Amino acid sequence: MMRPGKPSSSGPTGEGIPHPATGRGAPWSTGRFEHAMLRKRSWLRYLPWGVLMLTLAGSWQLWHNAEQRALNSRQGEFALRKQNVENRLRERLGEYQQVLYAMHGFIASQQTLYPGEFRRFMNSLHMEKRLPGIKSVMFIPAGSTPAQSVQAGLVWRRS
Numbered sequence: 001m002m003r004p005g006k007p008s009s010s011g012p013t014g015e016g017i018p019h020p021a022t023g024r025g026a027p028w029s030t031g032r033f034e035h036a037m038l039r040k041r042s043w044l045r046y047l048p049w050g051v052l053m054l055t056l057a058g059s060w061q062l063w064h065n066a067e068q069r070a071l072n073s074r075q076g077e078f079a080l081r082k083q084n085v086e087n088r089l090r091e092r093l094g095e096y097q098q099v100l101y102a103m104h105g106f107i108a109s110q111q112t113l114y115p116g117e118f119r120r121f122m123n124s125l126h127m128e129k130r131l132p133g134i135k136s137v138m139f140i141p142a143g144s145t146p147a148q149s150v151q152a153g154l155v156w157r158r159s
Contacts, residue, residue, distance in 0.1 A: 095131055103137070113139065115153030122156035134158070 106121050107113060118139060127134050139154040140146055149155060 092133075096134075099125060099127065099131065099134070103139075107139065113141075113154065118154050119156055128158060 102125060103121075110117070122137060127137075136155060136157040138146065138149055138156075140149045141154075
């Protein structure tokens with residue numbers, strides 16, 4: 001049944017489905033069959049969005065994989081450098097420990113520690129070449145002060 005003043009959706013004039021705003025038939029549709037086909041193919045209007053979402057997801061996954069590889073590379077490099085520094089520190093501390101053991105042995109072997117013997121022993125260790133970080137060594141006997149050791153000459157200083 002037709003209403004007066006409004007065209008039918010499948011009228012003999014072929015105006016098609018009326019446009020909601022204007023009330024006139026849409027030029028792209030000529031009847032109910034075409035309208036049903038558009039409804040069946042309504043998923044097609046979501047196809048570009050689907051392609052966009054898949055592309056974005058793929059791009060994110062590629063970026064994430066590249067970021068993980070870079071992070072793993074940096075962590076491996078850091079671990080290698082850390083191990084290198086740790087080995088050098090252990091080696092250096094081992095050298096300092098050897099000097100302490102040598103001094104302990106020297107002092108334990110002496111009945112009386114004379115300043116000249118102390119300096120000769122310290123010079124024989126060649127610490128200027130082996131341990132450049134040590135600037136001076138002082139022997140302080142039990143019950144004395146550092147000032148008394150300096151006066152007694154029990155101090156070795158880098159020349």
